[in-house]
Amino acid sequence: MAEQHGSRSARRYPCEKCPLRPLPAFREFEPQELAYISTFKKGELAVDRGATVLVEGNHSAHLYTVLSGWGFRYKLLDDGRRQILNYVMPGDLIGLQGSVMGEMQHSVEALSELLLCVFERDNLHGLYREHPGLAYDITWLASREERMLDENLLSVGRRTALERAAYLIAFIHARAKVVGLNGKAPVEIPITQQHVADTLGLSLVHTNKTLRKLIDRKLIHWRDGGCEVIDADGLQSIAGWDGLGEGRRPLV
Amino acid sequence: MAEQHGSRSARRYPCEKCPLRPLPAFREFEPQELAYISTFKKGELAVDRGATVLVEGNHSAHLYTVLSGWGFRYKLLDDGRRQILNYVMPGDLIGLQGSVMGEMQHSVEALSELLLCVFERDNLHGLYREHPGLAYDITWLASREERMLDENLLSVGRRTALERAAYLIAFIHARAKVVGLNGKAPVEIPITQQHVADTLGLSLVHTNKTLRKLIDRKLIHWRDGGCEVIDADGLQSIAGWDGLGEGRRPLV
DNA sequence: CGCGGTTTTGAGAATCCTCAAAACCAGTGG
């Protein structure tokens, strides 16, 4: 089981009072759909910072939507080299690959306390049968993940170290803002430079020197285990990135 | 329109006689599902080698399944740097991102003559409503693409140049084999070293030197604009890669 | 105060890049 360490009891948070749904980032749902999602949801799971939510190679019986907190998806090579694939934030669906194809081929770890809505993998077919609209939404979310991966791959493959770093932080910052992470306070991204290194495909040392340039140019602040964006436009302009440009998205 | 240059007339290839479906790589379909797919299919499109099938930024009205041939998905940076995201082969669904989310954020180009089944984007909702099983299949295919991207990102981010090259060629080769590309003859991958470079995130020169090592070790052959695998196991072992390990997959 | 995790710094080495030119090859037109 993946959930054994760092997990907590499952209390109930009614979908009708979901704190995420009212955000302008998400599209409105029919009461009827909402009611179905509510029955689809089996409970909640709280995961501690540093705990592993899903493990590569496992056959997970669950599917999750992030209610609050930060995490990341990653893969490992045999000798321990790690590649972070993407970050997960509120509203993201995790574990879909495992649910639909059988086996997870990546792991997910919590960067902060993570609160998850738990769905039963076996009920997914039922959802597809009874609520084609929601099924479509799930495909939408899968396509969105694919799109983010495309962009990350472009970044790691073809951008310079400085561009990559700027892109990554601008990207995370933009995503976090639309889901209201940290409320109105400036977004504090809870990552270490090691995480950045493993995302960008760089060594820790070189990542440090690259981030230092962004810090010296007053584009970001760096605290121990946290990053705050000062000049998002400046980052975007270095990265040559247009911004998220997403409309409202579904939330399952 | 993306299809204007290099395209040909749409002749009819009945889904019941689809040359792909009997392959062991694909799962069996209910006659009823097959019949629906047949009505879902609006025609065929033949695209010449080098032509662009889908263009970044476009709102495509179509969705395609590759019937035969090779292609690749890619993104460009403003200054022309190109990152190839993945290769497309028979049985792959392309244009889903654009269909489901609105706008394409990557392009697709043909590496050989490409024969495509054309589907109407607008009919996708109908498919979700009437055939939840097929809807599920589409999600399955989207998850599969995501999985391939995860692996590619791991490769570009964390593998050495030699490992990357070995992985890429072993990966393409394995995929091509299960869909019977080139029939029984040894698979000839129709790519140039420039394509490899743009996939691995390396320069052309360094790619050449890296491929030469694989050639000298008699793992692959290289012709002008084509690559043939001699020792797939050798490549996999350099890359530290397990192989596709996929069971049968759906075909829409 | 000591400890573990994180960030910083320095230095030499390996990898990878750019620039530039040559070799090679298939196809085209004379």
Place this chain on the structure above:
DNA sequence: CCACTGGTTTTGAGGATTCTCAAAACCGCG
């Protein structure tokens, strides 16, 4: 048949980027 052409592969060389190794500085916490 041959010269020409454009695309692809190959080679060399110097330089920039990025890596590894190693150690120090810093910081919150018990």
